Amino acid sequence: MPPVRAPEEAPTPEPGPSEEGRGTPVGRRVVLGMLGLGAVGVGVGGAVQDKLDSVLASVSAKDPTGVVGLLPGGGGFRFYSVSNSIPHRGESDYRLTVGGLVDRPAGYRLADLRALPQTRVVHDVQCVTGWRVPKTAFSGVRLSTLLDAAGVRPGGTAIRFNCFDGVYTESLTLDQARGADILVALTMNDKPVTAAHGGPVRLYVAPMYFYKSAKWLSGITVTKDVQPGYWEHYGYDVDGWVGKSNGRSDDPTT
Numbered sequence: 001m002p003p004v005r006a007p008e009e010a011p012t013p014e015p016g017p018s019e020e021g022r023g024t025p026v027g028r029r030v031v032l033g034m035l036g037l038g039a040v041g042v043g044v045g046g047a048v049q050d051k052l053d054s055v056l057a058s059v060s061a062k063d064p065t066g067v068v069g070l071l072p073g074g075g076g077f078r079f080y081s082v083s084n085s086i087p088h089r090g091e092s093d094y095r096l097t098v099g100g101l102v103d104r105p106a107g108y109r110l111a112d113l114r115a116l117p118q119t120r121v122v123h124d125v126q127c128v129t130g131w132r133v134p135k136t137a138f139s140g141v142r143l144s145t146l147l148d149a150a151g152v153r154p155g156g157t158a159i160r161f162n163c164f165d166g167v168y169t170e171s172l173t174l175d176q177a178r179g180a181d182i183l184v185a186l187t188m189n190d191k192p193v194t195a196a197h198g199g200p201v202r203l204y205v206a207p208m209y210f211y212k213s214a215k216w217l218s219g220i221t222v223t224k225d226v227q228p229g230y231w232e233h234y235g236y237d238v239d240g241w242v243g244k245s246n247g248r249s250d251d252p253t254t
């Protein structure tokens, strides 16, 4: 069997969705202009950084050159949103629901999540399209903590994740979900996860390709079977272990 290829590498007869290559490439002048704007972001508060991130996101979504990775605040990350937008939620309107095959369904506000034990994981981030950001810190609540609080019923074998962009979904098996390095993350590099990076709450699945780390996390549902996520419908592996899936042989992340 040939290795499964990422859709952006596949010779698709029709334009299909891919992580990169959406829209028209942004010219070099525009990106260099961004460098000037980027300087404004140094030493400013969260709201301005969020603004900057959202501009970065809209530029880098169309810029496969990687120049955006050099921008202050970019940090080597590419920004992705299959919904072509950056949704915003905060203290008053953010909710994370935990439901499905559980004894005690729950709804968490940001303050509720912050009040639970926090775990910090430092690991390399690796996207299936090839880019890697070494030693990135995420912290938040272990997914296993939320699952234990909810009480998974017999028959529950997998988790479906929903996002408040209304489009993206992801999945893990229950065994994978219970890993100590699987976080419902509230911070990235010790600052609140910005809107562009999927804040206020994103999933962080350290040992897998970054597509498993759903941004703008809003729902955790325990299911009977694995329900493949957004990119998995376009050929990505459900088990997205770095270096051992998607026909790739990336060096192990640490």
Ligand SMILES: Nc1nc2c(c(=O)[nH]1)N[C@H]1C(S)=C(S)[C@@H](COP(=O)(O)O)O[C@H]1N2
Pocket (backbone or CB within 6 Å): 019, 077, 078, 079, 080, 081, 082, 083, 127, 128, 163, 165, 168, 196, 197, 198, 210, 211, 212, 213, 214, 215, 216
């Ligand atoms: N909701 C949502 N989550 C998502 C995505 C997305 O488009 N929407 N893209 C995934 C992919 S393919 C990657 S590589 C990372 C990118 O995260 P970043 O934008 O913080 O770099 O988010 C993942 N989670």
Ligand SMILES: [Mo]
Pocket (backbone or CB within 6 Å): 019, 080, 127, 128, 129, 210, 211
């Ligand atoms: Mo990705």
